Amino acid sequence: MDRLKLATVWLGGCSGCHMSFLDLDEFLVELAQRVEVVYSPLVDRKEYPEGVDVCLIEGAVANTDHVELLERIRRCTRVMVSFGDCAVTGNVTAMRNQLGPRNAELALKRAYVECAQEHPGIPHAEGIVPPLLSRVMPVHEVVPVEHYLPGCPPPADRIRAVLTALLEGRAPALEGAQLKFG
């Protein structure tokens, strides 16, 4: 039996969702037998491959690279899962939106100028550092998504419930407190 091709990606988020994924503990062993991780911050692969079965997306859409990557993921993936509050709602990543139309510039200034201890200055590197979007968005505002796995981070048992369902060919059916944000 072919193993399920699983990808995970890390957009505008803190990687806490991936940490929570690692909290799956012994289920990780079982998972390793049933899936092939084809793309992830946890494995060494540069290009998002074609023919991916399931992709967990952590993080909100905050820069142009994110948008490009999502477009490719959508083309190459059967089932996309918004993984964690940043992907589902924008969460903390999207809080800069509250600063108004100049939010990207203000956020960068705060981080790299006002709070810098040495060498203040907004980093510029054409082609390497992607420009920030003027508005941070949840993933489903950019491309359609099949399933949502909320939580900040989603607890390991919640991740397990979703993955188990997908492995068994069912639509995940989180309900009640399993859908709690935060």
Place this chain on the structure above:
Amino acid sequence: MDLNQLLAIKEKELASRRPYTLRCCTAAGCLSAGGDQVKKRLEQAVAELGLSDQVEVRGVGCLRLCCQGPLVHVDPVNELYQKVAPETARQLLERIRGGTVSLETADLHHPFFTKQLSIVLANSGVVDPERIESYIAADGYRALHDALLEMEPRDVIQAIATSGLRGRGGAGFPTGLKWSTVAKSPGTRKYVVCNADEGDPGAFMDRSVLESDPHSVLEGMAIAAYAVGADQGYIYVRAEYPLAIRRLRLAIEQARRLGILGSGIFGSPLNFNVELRIGAGAFVCGEETALMASIEGRRGTPRPRPPFPAESGLWGCPTLINNVETFANVPAIIRNGAEWFASIGTEKSKGTKVFALAGKVKNTGLIEVPMGTTLRTIVEEMGGGAPGGARIKAVQTGGPSGGCVPAELMDVEVDYESLTRLGSIMGSGGMIVMDETTDMVDVARFFMEFCKDESCGKCIPCRAGTVQMHGLLTRILEGKGTTRDLALLEELCDMVKHTSLCGLGQTAPNPVLSTLRFFRQEYERRLKPDRPVHPVALAAGR
């Protein structure tokens, strides 16, 4: 004040009439075109030419054809002069002296005039709204006298019920039923409220009635007060209508001085006073519970009904709320009889309706037609169609709560039920004609923007739902929307319509729903295709 005194005022007024009368329109439309200057010049000219015993220059209410103002009607030759300028006004006196004038006259045989039937507007353009004597000369306050002295309150209610009069504010609730509910509600203190917060953009019927014939509204309210047992009335009028406010103040003052308002009116036990309350720019205050909150000096937010105002209204007392046009119908019904009124109109919608005809139509202005007149008659015959021979696309009725009736359905008879069937409403009487150049998605967005700005913010579906619907409409209008956005929009329309607290929210989706119903292709051709979402989860191991 008794009947003899009333008749004496009438006789005196009629006796002072002169052979010629120049009726100058002094309603807001003509005033803005210089109508007051025209009247002033005519008065000067009459004095200079020594014609004072021959000619009366009378400021009157709306003469209907607003687009051609300033208007002057000359009696008894029965000619209506249009676009009269202060400089040329003097020529009208030549006409009286048998000469000819080069001024434009309106064609009084045009359907715009001949198809009208005036009940509410009977005095409009005839009496001087600033003089109570002028109203009395037209049999004003006779109905109040007769009701007070010759009818029991229940007879008055019966007459209103038999007449078939329905609320002219838009919803069409049977007026007689409302009156009898208030009459039956227990309570020593009751109120009568006139809703003159005409808020629909594109509607100016109530303004015209108040500016042209304020006493008819006062008389209707006093009759209502007698019928339901109230002793205090309020007129809630928009601050945007300064002229109407001034004339209402004057009318109340004059009526009070003659004892027609106050204690023991016409020697009957009825005490009735009317106070004016000036709105301050909130569309939602047209909703009756919000209006009452505003009269009480609070934020104009609506509350759930029941209890209805008829049971618990102003300060918890039974309160009768009717709109301007509804009250203005009452004296005529009492004077001419319920059967007379019931013989006009259709089976379920009796009497006439005043419409403010505006937009892309040749003749804009005020019309009053029997219920059941077709939209086509109104727009094409009376309105003269679109200017420049353009093709009419739709007629919008009911303002932000209403919908657009497409041109091919203009044979619909105008009454409460027929318009509702077409997804629009009668509304208070605004009628905006749209031609081919009008973009229906833009119209829907325009009304949604209005509702969003006017939402009071109390209930969530209206406060947040209108914001989201407006956002979706803007996206679609800009060509950025997808089929999923349209689906979201339709779903929100359904939800806001059924879950909002008051009429504003419940009807806010109507312009969208109606343009979607008749002009869906205008939405669809702007949409971008969606990428499909994977319908079901994938099978294990592929």
Place this chain on the structure above:
Amino acid sequence: MAAVTLTINGKPVSAPAGATVLEAAQDAGIRIPTLCHLEGVYDVGACRLCLLEVAGSNKLLPACTTKVAEGMEVWTDTERLRKYRRMTLELLFAERNHVCSVCVSNGNCELQTLAYEAGMDHVRYPYQHPQLEIDQTHPLFGMDHNRCILCTRCVRVCWHIEGAGTKNVAGRGAECRIITDLNQPWGESETCTNCGKCVMACPTGALYYKGVSNGEMRHDRHKLEFIVTAREEKQWIA
């Protein structure tokens, strides 16, 4: 008081005449979601979460302000109502900046709980991300407008239990804000009695005790019921 019999979701229920459907349902152990309702103050019917289908009425009616009637047939949990409830909650989440992960009420929030109970796994409408203030000027309490849902529970307790009238709603539509006095910083209010009832009443993390951190804020709403019962019925039920 005379009793009336009605059915809620097909189940026969008896309630005193004059009771609301919400009260009748609660007595019968049937839960109806509410947000602007608060024991101890009058109802405003504003949040529309408790809407009901009532046989013979073409309008949906709020359970909190609709009185029971003999023979009334009420449905509280139809598919249509569930759909509307979820949409209402989505609209609320999109309206302001409800970031559960950094909220003092995370885990103790009525809005958050209602959302997951309604199966809201994401919000389909674009987030509005308005720019809103946090008022930290009061010595004891804070107000974060980002988390306010305008249920007016704080306003009602301030007026009708405390009687101070410090808080009110200003503006209208989406521009509505809860204000103190003349829209001045809470700490500069001359009418606030520092009683804290508004904080107890708040369903979300909009009003909080200063110094609480993420997830630590618990609103003690029973205190309000306690005060009202004590004042009106002279019974002190702890």
Place this chain on the structure above:
Amino acid sequence: MIVTLAKPKQKRVQEVLSRAAGDKRYKILDAHMKKHQHRQDALIEILHKGQELFGYLDDDLLLFVAQRLRLPPSRVYGVATFYHFFQLKPKGKHTCVVCMGTACYVKGADKILVALEGALGVKAGQTTPDGQVSVLTARCIGACGIAPAVVYDGTVAPRQTPEDVLATLQPWLSHGSESTVGD
């Protein structure tokens, strides 16, 4: 996100009352309130009068009204901000109200507004920096028969075009245009 930090308390009512004592307009307002027997339900009427006397409703005025009608300030503020008609900031020397009712809209009121906003560099609801002109919109002034209508300093003008509006504004702007150069 704006966080406001505490400032020391001050007794505002007393200050306002002592300031008002020397102002004739407050006397007129007081008399008007007396006419309404200081009834709380007359609040909106009183605010109308206040705006008529002062041009707009500032905090002093609102607090004065609250004190006289024995209402909590929050109630007065809540009402004043609910109704569009009440202005809490001073208006310009001249006002230009573009009617955005349906009839005016379908006949091009939106274009008039765009032209106006472009020429003055302010948005609807704002006043030019020199305090000369306030641009406002109305939801409908009921002059649909003569659409599109614009109200200049309280006078309704019928059938306006963007050109008409700019021409009418010109005399109001004669000084403003020079001073804006180089801004």
